[in-house]
Amino acid sequence: MRLPTVLAKSRPRENLTSHLAATLAGAMDLCRRVGRIAPTESVTGDRFWPAVCLAALCHDAGKTVDGFQAMLRGRIRSWGERHEVVSLGFLPGLITDEKLLLWVAAGVATHHRSLDGDRRSLMAMYGGADETEWRQRLEPLPAEVADELSAWLSATAAQANLPIVVSPESRHDVLAEALRVFDLLIDKWEFRVERDEGLTAVLLQGAVTLSDHLSSAHGVLHMRQPLDEDFRSLLVRTFAAKGRIIRPHQDAAGAVDGHLILRAPTGSGKTEAGLLWAATQVSAVATKTGGVPRVFLTLPYLASINAMAERLGRLLGDDTLIGVAHSRAASYHLSKAICPDDDDGQAEAATKAVSRAHATRLFRETVRVGTPYQILRGVLAGPAHSSILIDSANSVFILDELHAYDPRRLGYILAAARLWERLGGRIAVLSATLPDALANLFTDTLDQPVHTVEADTTGARLRHRLGLRNRHLTDPASITEMKERLARGESVLVIANNVADAQHLFAELSPQVEHRFLLHSRFRRMDRAKIERLINDHFGVDGSRQAGLLVATQVVEVSLDVDFDCLFTSAAPLEALIQRFGRVNRIGARPAADVLVHTPRYAPRRRGGEDYADGVYPQLPVQTGASVLSRHDGEAIDEAHATAWLDEVYGTAWGLAWREDVLKHRQTFDEAFLRFAHPYAGRSDLTERFDELFDGTEAILVQDRDAYIKALDQGGDDKAAGQLLGERYLLPLPYWSTPLTTWEKRLGVRIVEADYDKTLGLGEIRGPAAHVYQAGEVL
Structure with a gap:
């Protein structure tokens, strides 16, 4: 027998049949975790997961050719051909159902490269090749090895109860069959397809690709969702240890079956309400699909993501259950490691951090914290991104603090939310600052009913006293007022709209303060990680309140559990200001604390056009919000009125134009990214557009x-x-x-x-x- 000597990989060396068996095992685990997917059933009936498993089993069968083996053994530098097309020739010996054959072939052929659409595609390499050219480029394929592998594939598929026929005793011509199946694939996917068929195609590609990656990395998918029916009991015990109980709006969120809009002030336990809702949805989706739903909690800023991941790890009692899904995840894990000064210790910590980040990239954890844009990358499809799409099927999404004032990104997220719903997902939007205009857009985007829960703030202590300052945040009089507060031994938060102003203010204020910090987005990774830890240690809600100064930009607006005595901020869109207010007197344990809002500078950006507040925010929503706040200058403000204030802003002519802009971008994203009319075509042009927008x-x-x-x-x-x-x-x-x-x-x-x-x-x-x-x- 020659088959045991055939390799799948050279570094590390791995036998082909071992790799194929592990990839099949990965596909079967993925099937158990994701469960039934409605759009695929409407297209393929019950063929989707059998097609995934058969494609996983056969995806690298073409590596049996002599050219590929010579490359793995170092006898030649590069073979120059693609093993995927040879793998197609092994399929007809297993599958007689032509529809199933074409789906399996699609998964096999596209697990590394697109079928068409760019110069690296399989069509560009082999389109129009006749049998003579085909054989000249791909032979020799040892007949003995092909026969042994065919028999092994048949036996393995039968053992896994996959829908195959027993291979006949007579030998079939693998390369001739490969060309025939390749031509069938080209004919099948040459023209536009309907939306559900295109979506099914990229889900299949993603499932096969993910199974292959799991096998190569010897990874294992987690099959337990910690946010399950036992989570409420865990939360009750956690709250009891701190002298707290579950609040009515948290209970109400946990009782919802379906999509959710939750309005609750910062510091009212909004996150816990969202997690209780998620636990309910996990049970419902699992019952409906037979899978293990993943939970995605998205936040807009890196600092808030890292803080939330640590917070969830403490709550659930095991941070290994939490995946950090952002572009700097490995750096996050390294920053948490105790990294000694010696080089060997640092290298060991880095190896562990890389391993943990790789686990998340393999979608191992069932709870993920990240930005919405990491999940959105799935719409780029192709071998590089379609795994994100299959992982998001039958999942639960908590979107914390969508930013309404960026209509393009909001439109794109809404379009993606509609896709997640089609894939069996449940979606919640949590916010302290959700205008009806945004709530209505969210409700109109989704097909299933959206339930609304609002925290009852009746009788709640008013946490903030508003003060307006008709001068810029960097004005000498403003700085003098800040220094007076610092001299009293208060903890002072200063939020500027841009980095330049934040740096200027820190330079002016820091000499007289022992504990002083500056946080913005233009630090080296290692410096920012250290600063974030120090800020949480000094100003965290769970600690005793300490005097000090934090000067920051928008990065502190969301989900950082910090608490200050007073706030000095530049004016910004009203929802951003309310988020900033929430970092002061966070749990309302003290009398109303001062939040002082300063007039920004309005001027065009360097390229001209409309005026922006401090070069960052469009002028009109900032000015309209300031006008609303001007009616409450000097008052202790009731956050229960925040929605009404926001509705006033979004009810203006600017707000109507904003709505049209969001709808336009929702449609643009849907048409450009979500139609999947040519699911196996290269999308490099879309990738570049996506990266320009989000990265x-x-x-x-x-x-x-x-x-x-x-x-x-x-x-x-x-x-x-x-x-x-x-x-x-x-x-x-x-x-x-x-x-x-x-x-x-x-x-x-x-x-x-x-x-x-x-x-x-x-x-x-x-x-x-x-x-x-x-x-x-x-x-």
Whole structure:
């Protein structure tokens, strides 16, 4: 027998049949976890999961060709052909149902590359090839090995109770059959298909790709959802230990069966209400689909995501159940590790952090905390992103604090929410600041009823006293007032709209304060992680209130469990201001605390156009919100009125234009990303558009170049660990800022020449296009 010597991989060396068996096992686990998916059943009947499992079993069968084996054994550098097309030839010996055959073939052929649409596609490589060319490029395929593998595939599929026929004794021509099936695939997917068929196609691709990745990484999917029917009892016990009870709005949220809108003030236990709702939905979805629903909790800012992940880990008693799903997840895990000064200790910590981040990328955990945009990447489909889509099927989504004032991103998220619903999902929007205009958009977007729960704030202590200041936050008189509060020994929060103002204020205020912190988005990863930990330790709700200063930008608005005596802030959209207010007198244990709102500067951005508040927020919603607040200057304000105030803002002509803008972007995203009319076509153009919208870029400082190289080497043979240690030096920049950097090909990183301080963050840039940098435009 030659089959046991056939390899699937060379590093580490792995036998082909072992890899195929592990991939089948991964597919069967995925089937058990995801369960029945309604759109796929309408298209394939009961064929979807059998097709996934058969494709997983056969996906790498084509690696039996001599050319691929020679490459794995180092006899040639590159084979230059694709094993997937050879794998197709093994399918007709197993499958006689032509519809099932085509679905299995689609999963096999597209688990690495698109079928059509770009120069790397299978169609570009093999389209129009006749049998002579086909054989010249793909032969030889040893007949003995092909026969042994065919028999093994048949026996393994039969043992797994998959719908196959027993292979006949007569030998079939694998390469001839591969060409025939490949031509059938091209004919099948050449033209546009209906929405559900296209969606089924990318879900199939995602399931096969994920199963392959699980097998290659020797990963195992978690099959337990900690947010289940026992979660309420856990929460009751946790609350009792702190002298608290479950509040009526939390109970009401937990009683909802279906989509939810929850309005509740910051500090009222909104997160726990959302988790109680999620636990109810998990039970309902599991009963309906037979799967183990995943729970996604999304937040808009990195700092709030990291804080929420730690908070959930403490609540559930095991942070290994929580996946952190954002672009810097490995850096987050490294920042939590105790990282000694010695190089070996740092390398070991980095290896563990990489392993944990890889587990999340393999969708191992059943609870994920991240940004909405990480889940949205699934719409890019293709081998790289379709796994995200299959993982989101039959899942539960908690969208915490959607930002209504960004109509494009909001429109895209709403379009995605409609897709998640089609995939069997349940969705909740939690907010202290949800205008009816946004609630109505959410309700109109979804087909199933949306239930609304509002916290009863009757008799609640008024937490904040509003004060308006007709001067800028950086005005000398404003700074004097801040210094007076600091001199009294108060904990003072100052929130600027842009980085430049935050840095200026910190420089003015910090000399007289012992405990002082600055937080914004332009720090190196390792510096920001340290600052966030120190802020939570000093100002956290669970600790004793301490004097000190935090100057920050918008990054503190959501989900940080911090508590201050007073707030000085620049005016912003009303919902952002209410979020900022929520960082002061957080649990209402004290008399109303001062929240002081300052007039921003209104001016066009560098390229002209409409005026923006401090270079960040459009003028009209900021001014309208300020006008609403002006009626309450000097008063202790009731947060129960926040919705009415927001409705006034969104009821203006600006609000009507905002609604039309959101609807336009919802439709644009649906048409560009969610139709899947050509599901196996390359989507590189869409990927670039997506990254421009949601992703920034990163660079290292010129002065960190040597340290970055040393960090890369520190990982030794573990290149990923070395890369992670190097990533500590990365500095986030907006996507448009790439002209400010130079690309160093050897290191694979952008380099920026700029002033930098680990306390202050990014300073003046002196790069090749420094004249385009304007700090006020950077969030």
